[in-house]
Amino acid sequence: xxxxxxxxxxxxxxxxxxxxxxxxxxxxxxxxxxxxxxxxxxxxxxxxxxxxxxxxxxxxxxxxxxxxxxxxxxxxxxxxxxxxxxxxxxxxxxxxxxxxxxxxxxxxxxxxxxxxxxxxxxxxxxxxxxxxxxxxxxxxxxxxxxxxxxxxxxxxxxxxxxxxxxxxxxxxxxxxxxxxxxxxxxxxxxxxxxxxxxxxxxxxx
Amino acid sequence: xxxxxxxxxxxxxxxxxxxxxxxxxxxxxxxxxxxxxxxxxxxxxxxxxxxxxxxxxxxxxxxxxxxxxxxxxxxxxxxxxxxxxxxxx
Numbered sequence: 001x002x003x004x005x006x007x008x009x010x011x012x013x014x015x016x017x018x019x020x021x022x023x024x025x026x027x028x029x030x031x032x033x034x035x036x037x038x039x040x041x042x043x044x045x046x047x048x049x050x051x052x053x054x055x056x057x058x059x060x061x062x063x064x065x066x067x068x069x070x071x072x073x074x075x076x077x078x079x080x081x082x083x084x085x086x087x088x089x090x091x092x093x094x095x096x097x098x099x100x101x102x103x104x105x106x107x108x109x110x111x112x113x114x115x116x117x118x119x120x121x122x123x124x125x126x127x128x129x130x131x132x133x134x135x136x137x138x139x140x141x142x143x144x145x146x147x148x149x150x151x152x153x154x155x156x157x158x159x160x161x162x163x164x165x166x167x168x169x170x171x172x173x174x175x176x177x178x179x180x181x182x183x184x185x186x187x188x189x190x191x192x193x194x195x196x197x198x199x200x201x202x203x204x205x
Numbered sequence: 206x207x208x209x210x211x212x213x214x215x216x217x218x219x220x221x222x223x224x225x226x227x228x229x230x231x232x233x234x235x236x237x238x239x240x241x242x243x244x245x246x247x248x249x250x251x252x253x254x255x256x257x258x259x260x261x262x263x264x265x266x267x268x269x270x271x272x273x274x275x276x277x278x279x280x281x282x283x284x285x286x287x288x289x290x291x292x293x294x
Contacts (some may be wrong), residue, residue, distance in 0.1 A: 061256055
């Protein structure tokens with residue numbers, strides 16, 4: 001909820017993730033659960049037309065989010081709340097309601113990824129997602145969504161995701177160590193931030 | 206719905222093409238269908254979560270000075286108090 005006020009959504013996401021994963025480790029005694037049936041296996045391993053099914057989910061979610069943001073009243077309220085929260089408050093848009101809704105949508109997406117991962121690996125555990133938060137935040141920032149919030153688009157987030165996924169894949173294929181991969185992802189974020197903020201400013205001046 | 210390629214999105218796509226070109230030269234294994242398939246595997250998981258986090262960031266404005274989140278709705282703005290009124294909004 002802090003993300004809907006003056007808290008940074010990235011900080012809220014990281015802190016919330018740590019709290020939830022710590023709680024899950026404590027509650028589950030740090031043990032993994034193993035699937036004994038094949039129910040839902042298609043969510044993890046299906047390849048329609050040779051493409052992993054998660055890519056279809058990604059494209060469908062991106063298209064749906066774009067349509068909602070551009071064509072619905074809720075989407076316009078989300079955009080206005082980010083760009084001009086004072087005006088949004090003046091016309092009676094509830095920050096709590098909209099904030100809850102977007103965090104619930106983000107949580108459902110993250111939970112769905114957990115379900116797909118479980119279906120793919122046939123086991124569910126808390127550990128194994130350490131790289132995911134780094135990659136996700138890098139993808140969002142590379143996509144050009146403002147760290148302070150209020151600016152960004154779904155298409156740009158998708159473009160940032162493609163950049164980070166490509167970079168990660170190449171580094172894994174080349175056998176780079178996790179440390180080197182983190183270093184290079186950080187450098188990529190820096191390069192994109194510099195290229196998209198300093199260069200246009202210089203052009204304008 | 207019309208789609209216009211914005212400048213910022215174009216910069217990202219240009220960086221992606223540049224990255225692909227660099228790694229295609231440095232790592233020939235990343236070229237072609239096998240390399241593309243590896244990208245697609247990682248794309249779905251990271252992408253779904255990234256879209257969700259991106260949505261929360263679009264809706265948020267952490268630089269806003271309109272007050273904490275619990276003061277939502279009409280009273281969250283800094284409206285001037287009416288003369289002689291004890292109410293905040």
